[in-house]
Amino acid sequence: MTVMYMPEQRLQMYLPFKYRLYPFRNQERELLRQLDELKFLHNYALEQRIDSWRLQKKSVSYTDQQASLTRWRHNDMDGLGRVYIHVAQDCLHRLDNAFKSLFRQITDYPRFKHEITSLTYPDAYNGSVAITEGRRDTKRLHLSKIGDVPIKYDRPLPAGRIKTCTVKREGDRWYAVLTIEVADAPVHAVTEPVNPVGIDLGLNHIATLSTGETVEPPKFFRRSERSLRRAQQKLSREIKGSNNWKKQKIRVARCYAKVKDKRMDFAHKLTTGWAKQHDLIAFEDMDVRNMVHGHFAKSISDAGWGMFRQMCSYKAPRSNGMYIEVQTINTTQECSKCGRTADPPLELEDRVYRCPCGHTEDRDVNASRNILGRALAAVGQGMPEFTRVETGPPPSRSGRRVRSSNRKPPAAKGVTF
Ligand SMILES: [Zn+2]
Known part of the structure; x- marks a missing residue:
């Protein structure tokens, strides 16, 4: 639906x-x-x-x-x-x-x-x-x-x-x-979105936008999460109910509150930005709760996907935009250009979508464009033309491209957000 x-x-x-x-x-x-x-x-x-x-x-x-x-x-x-x-x-x-x-x-x-x-x-x-x-x-x-x-x-x-x-x-x-x-602001309903965006929430990046942009978790998350983990480990070593245990429990709660604050802050900034820039925001209508019980457990519950969608759902209309959730089926498996379904299907480790029609795209960008395509179809619009966004490093002064480092991004282990 x-x-x-x-x-x-x-x-x-x-x-x-x-x-x-x-x-x-x-x-x-x-x-x-x-x-x-x-x-x-x-x-x-x-x-x-x-x-x-x-x-x-x-x-x-x-x-x-x-x-x-x-x-x-x-x-x-x-x-x-x-x-x-x-x-x-x-x-x-x-x-x-x-x-x-x-x-x-x-x-x-x-x-x-x-x-x-x-x-x-x-x-x-x-x-x-x-x-x-x-x-x-x-x-x-x-x-x-x-x-x-x-x-x-x-x-x-x-x-x-x-x-x-x-x-x-x-x-x-x-x-x-x-x-x-x-209180209601005067309404100027958008009938033809000028700057729509589809957003794919994922494991490799926090979010991938149909514009080609990706959002990475800020570094401070890892740091504050590490201190939370350390505090929790220390708690597990104390004798339950003892005074030290009680003190440590408060420390854990404080650490947790800090992590939560930072996440919330980050999500607010991000979604406010999206709502300002785009007059249509589309997400997948997936039941995060169901997936949390499955394979990807931790990284998804951490990802706060529900939070992003919930925030966008009220921020978009507030700045006169539309918020749409589309059906989740096959968004990764379909070609965003010709609509063909991948055969054989893409595996988790396949990072690039290659279609017989010649369309080659980053897997997540392809998915986010499918999300956008479905949302636009739902309001009776066609897909806009995308200009390719360069995500690689800028050319060096001598005109040759600087080689990017060989470090691989952390694979399906997941982004903790
Ligand atoms: Zn294709």
């Missing part, structure tokens, strides 16, 4: 924005305490559902539990009563959704939790969440029943109402994920 996001579909858009929070010590204590209360609520509500079915063959609904919630809160003013009511309701709601997807056979049976690391204000419209002014031009995030928590904007908060707010603990850091209803 072809997925398409056109600019005119931006009737109502909710975008997530993640910011770091710096709670005061008493606020952090309160947050931790409320997370504990929510864990208790989750486990209690789950137990109630299980018992009721086992003992009375009666199922408990969300409405039943929500009605009991008022009583539970009233009887436990210093415990569950501290949690903002909609936050507690949201916790029950999540449990209810877990049961609903269980019945649709999407997930396994809901589990008891040892830890809850996030709480959600589901309707921030009512004033339970708001941005307030702190001292000396700083900002605070007002959270009902918590207080005004210092917040840092590393990217500007867009104009628009805050719809929901999730407060998350990652290691020893706190974050707020704000879903914001973004």
Whole structure:
């Protein structure tokens, strides 16, 4: 199925924005305490559902539990009563959704939790969440029943109402994920894309564009990943539960947060660039989740492919472009010029596509052009003419080409991103 996001579909858009929070010590204590209360609520509500079915063959609904919630809160003013009511309701709601997807056979049976690391204000419209002014031009995030928590904007908060707010603990850091209803910019729908691009996400390069460009993982990824791995190894050598183990666990969480931050930052820069340059962005509609279980496990889950596509899917329409996902079948095996299917099929190690029609192209560039071709066909356009992009080294001063080094790029082992 072809997925398409056109600019005119931006009737109502909710975008997530993640910011770091710096709670005061008493606020952090309160947050931790409320997370504990929510864990208790989750486990209690789950137990109630299980018992009721086992003992009375009666199922408990969300409405039943929500009605009991008022009583539970009233009887436990210093415990569950501290949690903002909609936050507690949201916790029950999540449990209810877990049961609903269980019945649709999407997930396994809901589990008891040892830890809850996030709480959600589901309707921030009512004033339970708001941005307030702190001292000396700083900002605070007002959270009902918590207080005004210092917040840092590393990217500007867009104009628009805050719809929901999730407060998350990652290691020893706190974050707020704000879903914001973004006001609509005037729409100039693109009918004939002038500068479209097909993007092939892969193992040899992070991304290959139909323009011939390739994106390599920045060097700092490897460095920060190495330190994460080292920290994890050290953790595995400590005795579980010991003080050193606990300290090391925090270090691992910090390292992990750093790696995650860098990846996110990189992905944002890259996708913002794409959305600005191109008025149509096309990807393959592949189910990354399925592939992750298969052969390429680590490198794909690391590749954050889902992240690229998700970011493009909202950034493209925001800058008046189109976002299209096309069918994934045979994009590597087809010739992007004549449409012939490769025979014998290309193996993983074949880096160049050679067609009897005379078309010779880098394997990934060929795939990205097929992706683009399908996307353009979906909007009733033909393929543009490509000028060949030189990716080799520039000619030396004497006019001869400088020989590129003989080092082979790391083969199918994969790019870790
Ligand atoms: Zn061909």
